[in-house]
Amino acid sequence: MLAMTIGSKEQEAILNLMHGKYERILVIEAEWGIRYAEGDMRPRIEHFHDAVRAYTSGVDIYAKHSRLSVEHLAYDLAILRQIQERPVGNINRATDKSTSQALMKYTGGAPASKLPPQGTRTELAQHYRDYTVFFAALFAEVADRNFKSRQEEGEQQLADIGLVEHILEQLSNGQMDVATAQAEMNHVEMDDLRERIQALLATKKLNAREKHEALHMLGQVEKGLKDDQKRIDQAHTSYVTGQLAVYEDAKDIVKKLAGAGLNLAGKFLQNAMQSAGKGQGKGF
Numbered sequence: 001m002l003a004m005t006i007g008s009k010e011q012e013a014i015l016n017l018m019h020g021k022y023e024r025i026l027v028i029e030a031e032w033g034i035r036y037a038e039g040d041m042r043p044r045i046e047h048f049h050d051a052v053r054a055y056t057s058g059v060d061i062y063a064k065h066s067r068l069s070v071e072h073l074a075y076d077l078a079i080l081r082q083i084q085e086r087p088v089g090n091i092n093r094a095t096d097k098s099t100s101q102a103l104m105k106y107t108g109g110a111p112a113s114k115l116p117p118q119g120t121r122t123e124l125a126q127h128y129r130d131y132t133v134f135f136a137a138l139f140a141e142v143a144d145r146n147f148k149s150r151q152e153e154g155e156q157q158l159a160d161i162g163l164v165e166h167i168l169e170q171l172s173n174g175q176m177d178v179a180t181a182q183a184e185m186n187h188v189e190m191d192d193l194r195e196r197i198q199a200l201l202a203t204k205k206l207n208a209r210e211k212h213e214a215l216h217m218l219g220q221v222e223k224g225l226k227d228d229q230k231r232i233d234q235a236h237t238s239y240v241t242g243q244l245a246v247y248e249d250a251k252d253i254v255k256k257l258a259g260a261g262l263n264l265a266g267k268f269l270q271n272a273m274q275s276a277g278k279g280q281g282k283g284f
Helices: 008-030 045-056 071-082 095-106 120-172 178-186 191-205 210-250 251-259 263-277
Strands: none
Touching: 008 045, 008 120, 008 263, 045 120, 071 120, 071 210, 071 263, 095 210, 120 178, 120 210, 120 263, 178 191, 191 210, 251 263
């Protein structure tokens, strides 16, 4: 696997190509009023390019609710693949003043209401095909890091719950006093959980009802964590699967890049494809 850092020449080459595709798509979608969803006033490509903007601006790639979370990226990749089959998507037919004015920013006139001709649709699909390949390669590492970081964090949080349950059992059975329990709670990394249990222990000796309520609360937290882990695992699988499917049709793009003298971008894609083929699902 090729070691690569943010801002490398290979990565910058891909980003430049992505931005070029973005600009071509933007013109077509602005002209024909193609949007990501009802109520979205921007051309559709803006939604996907938000991820590029977030990435190049240094957004935290490890956060749960980041624009670069594995869930967001997997969803985007799935939609990008669908667009190649249905390049038109949502046509803006809005007539309200606010929406029309917003679209005039891109079109310089009123939004379109007819389907673009077949040639335009074919061109749009081709631009999206290339953009999707670049997207899959650029964000493969990001999706992988977000997934692994949050997976490890989730495992640690589940371990915290197990430790709290053990402390409560020891305390209620008389095998541990409150002072020792408070000290053991300092090993729990989940701040809110640690503080809630320590506050409970600080009031008085834990009785049977309080123990039951605490264990019930822990069970709910554990269920939520396991549900989160299931979601991010499914999202990561979706991204990697989608990435491999995209690369199946991308070999000719590498050749075209090399033929056009864009060897750095071609090298980036080639290494991304090789890494994905080995099950690593990485872009760099």
